[in-house]
Each structure stands twice: as C-alpha cells, then as structure tokens.
Amino acid sequence: MAAINVPLRGATRVAPPSTLQRIGAQAVLRGLTGLAALASFMIIFVMLFFLIVYAWPAIRFNGIQFFTSPIWNIGNQYGSGTIVRNGYVGEPGAAFGALVFIYGSAVTALLTMVVAVPLSLMVALSLVYRVPRMIRPLANALVELMAGVPSVVYGLWGMVVLVPWIGQKLAPWVTAHLGFVPFLGGASGSGNGLAASVFILSLMVIPIMVATTRDVILAQSNTYFEASMALGSTSWQAMVRAVLPSVRKGIIASVLLAFGRALGETMAVLMVCGAAINSFPENVFSPINTIAAVIVSQLESALTDASGMAQRSLAELACVLFIITLIVNIVARGIMRGADRAEGR
C-alpha cells in the first residue's frame, strides 16, 4: 500500500464519532442486512404456507380422490345442483383427480433420468480424460452456455423439428417394426407426447449433470486413478472401479438435482407433451401431461369456475409439486454437503 500522507497544514480535525453513533451505524447495518437474510430464508416457508392455506378448501373437497382419480373436470357452471363435500362447494360435475398429471410427471422425469444419467456420465468422462487440453476451455464454455439456454428455445425447436420428425418418421417406423415390445406398439400419434418430452428434458439436464460430474471428478485428486492403474487395470477400469465410486455421493446429488429440475420444468414440456387430460399414455408416443405443464395450460379455464374450486385445486397441484421437489432438493443438498465434508472441502 502507498505511504499514508497525513496533511499537516490546513487539516481539519474530525471529531471521533460518539459511542452512540458507532453502535447506531453498526446496529442499522446489522439490522438491514439481517432483514434481507431473513427474507431469503423465509421465501420458501411463506410460499409453502400460503399455498397450503389457499389450497385448503380444495384439499378438503377433493380428499383422497385427488391422488387416485384420473378425471379432471372443472364442472358445469351453468348446471344445477352444486356439489358439497366436507363443507366445501364445487360446481356440478366437478371432479379434480390429478393422477394423470402426477403419473405423467413421474414417468417423464424417471425416463429422462434413464436416458440422461448414462449419457451425462459418458460425456463428463470423455470431457475430463479424452478432450485435448487445448480445446477443453471451449468445451467447458459450451457446456455452461447450453445450461443457460432458455427453455422456450428448446421448446421451439421441439415443436418445429423434433415433434414432426417423431410423428412422421420415428414413431411410425418403431410401432411397425418394434411393436411387439411393450410400450412401443399401438398408435404412433402426432409426435407430441412422452418421447418428445423425454428427449427435450434430457437435452436440458445433460449439461447441468455433465458440469457437476466434471467438477467432482476434477476436485478428486488423481491418486485413485493412478493407484488403480498401477495395480494393472486399464484406464477404463480405473475410471469405473476406482474414480467413479470415490465421487459417488457427488454424482448421486447431481442426479437428484437433475431429477428435481426435470420434475419442475414447465415450458419446454408444455410445448411438446401433447397436453393429455383424463387419459394415460398407451405407449411412449402417446400424449402426456405433467403437473407443471397443466398448471399453465389449465389456469385460464380454471378462472371460469365461479366457485373457485378449480383454481384452488391447481394450487393443490402446485403444493404437491413444491413438496416433492423440496424433498428431492433437500436430500440432494444434504448428500452434497455430506460429500463435501467427508472429502474435507
């Protein structure tokens, strides 16, 4: 640091702040920043509490049917004879069963993991061990850029390129030639559906999983790899039997985070899923719907329900999605923290 020049001539001596001022400034700073921290801390609880309170009439009205019935019907607002269940009123014929959407979310997210996890591991391994050092920064930048591409852009490509290709080429061929395999036979559909959703979701979660897997492998020292090689394994065996098990926790956490992301992804799925209502998929090309997508696509019709029960049922759906993703994320972060601590990071 440069020498401190104390001006001797013409310097006005500033009175030192009184103790009160000193405590005051610090208390204000502490209070304001503490308030900000409290806000970030409270967001999740406030959202959860608010949604549950708002959805409460629907939770009581729908009961267990919400999880067991595949029929979603906002009822007939011009009909007579409103339904009263547990003291809460719904339109005539109203039934809010979310099984189709819950099933759709679970199946798309699980299938996405089946496709994306092996692919991401392979990509991460080749990125760490096989991509030449020269072009590695470029490859890393590309991975990060991919993770940042807006989901509507993926959705746009899905609608314009992927869905027509599945509907006109892939699905007719697969149903004709591989129809004997369960879930591959039957109607080939328009291309909107489970297969398109899984394809798009996989593309969206792979960059994220690759980035985390790459980071945990790079953070691990090379000892395991070298020790395994010294014992006579091939580089692939060293990788699969020594290095990957040593970063197991980090990988599990990244898979869970990607699973949560696949469950919560809205726009891209909405644009290619086919928006199924009241029907389960017959094969991998059938239209489906997910909790996240249905909240967007059903809100406008829910607003026409004068009893408000449709809108509150959507809030119940949001609660279900929120709680599931919250659990997945908390478990994933817990594992990650545990892994960090175990490895002394």
Add this chain to the structure above:
Amino acid sequence: MAKALTGTSPKTYISHTWWALSVACLVAVVGVLFFIFAFVIARGVPALKPEIFFTPTHGIAGGLSNAIAGTFLLVFTGLVIVILVGLGTAIWTVEFAAPWAQRVIRFMVDVLVGIPSIVVGYFLYVALVEIAGWGFSLIAGALALAIFMLPYVVRAADVALTNVPGALKEGAVALGARPAMVISSINLPYALPGILTGVLVATGIGLGETAPLIYTAGWSNYLPQVALTHSPVGYLTYVVWTYISQPFEASHQLAYAAAALLMIFVFLTNLLARSFVEYKLGKSQAR
C-alpha cells in the same frame, strides 16, 4: 503407458471400446445441441429486420419493441430487488451470522435454486395479482424473476465476500474504520468482480424465464408503462411460446426472431460473466 503394461490383452480392447463410446456420446450430445443452436440462429437472424426493434407487436405480427423493452425492464427491476436483498443476505451471512446461521442460510439459498418456476409463478399470481389486487404488473413479474435470480447473486456474493483477506479488514479496523466503512470501502470493492459475475449469471437466468412471468407480468402489445402495478408487461419468451403456435408465417417469423434475440442476449451475458471470472483469475495470479 497402460499399453506397455497390459500388452494387447482383451481388456485393453474393452477399455478402448468404452472410451470410444464415451467420446461418441460427447460428439452426439454436442452435435444435437449445436444443431438446435444453428437452427434457431439460421431461422431467427434473417427474421431480425431493423423495423422489429421499433415496432410493437400487434395481433399476429408487427415487431418486438414492446417485448424487448419489457424484458429489459423486468430483468432490471428484478435485479434492483435482488441486488438489495442478495447483497444484504451475503453481507449478513459473512459478517454477522453465527456459524449455524451461516449453514442454514446457505442451505436454504441452495434449495431455492430447485424450486419449480411455475410454483413461484402461481404463488405470486394468487398472492399479488389476485389477492393484493395489483393485476398483471411489472412488480409482480420482477418479484418472480427476483426469486429465481436470488440464489445466484447470494452465492456469488457470499463466496466473493468470504474470500476478502482478513488482513485487509483488520488493517482497516486498526486504522479506525467503522464496520460500515470496512464493508463499503474494503469488502465490497474487493469482492466486486465476483459479485458482478453473479449478477450477470442471474441476468441470463432472468432473461430466459417464461413460466413465472405468464401469470404475473401478463402480456401487453404496448410498450411498458412507467407503473409498478395494474399494467401488464410484454417479454420475449412469451412471443416464442405463443407466436410459434399461431398458423401464420408472420407470427412464426417473430417467434424465431425473439428466440434468436434471447440466445444472443444469453450468450453475451455468459461471455461477460466469463470475462469477469478471467479478470479476477488474472488479478489473483498476478499477485
């Protein structure tokens, strides 16, 4: 060296085959993603005619000036909120919090990243648009974006502030600086590149969000008004989502143009963020 030890036994071939397969996976994934980008750019850039920057959308066609202005206004307002709250959170966490409180805050902020965007959108729709009666509005949309951007800003600021050398702070205190002064003239300037990187990453996130905006910011065919409430705002992602489903070529052109613009904006913020990281790395290596 592996070859020298193991000769050409079958397991060497198996190893080579697996590595080849993993490189093939890399090429396939990068190829498909590259194809997507190339497609969006190839369709979108020709659609970016100069007049769309000056004409608002109307009906199924027109320009994108309202959506571009709205996107920037939403992200900017969201950033103002998120920088205030996020920086405050990070300062409190690093400077004032007890170790257990630090752990709790960091954990909650990490968990916040995984909250589905539509849940936040629906929550704010019911709470602000309906119950508070603010209608589709700038403030509701900006708050939705702020909730998404918050973890990125807090995390970056947290790391940057934690890395401020203790000796610098102690030196300032020894010279008689008060805590507020230490934070404003030592911690924040030192941590600025890190914080800016977080802000830029958050900007990229905010630019690309759709689901939380549909039912908070709404949509408007007009340039955004200077009003926090009761005035819907248009944004680019909405154009991509809705105009591509219209049966008109003119609206498809707008959707492609909006998608290309989004990609370009996201790419630029990403590039800027990286250059900050490199600037920071360069500085620390020079020392």
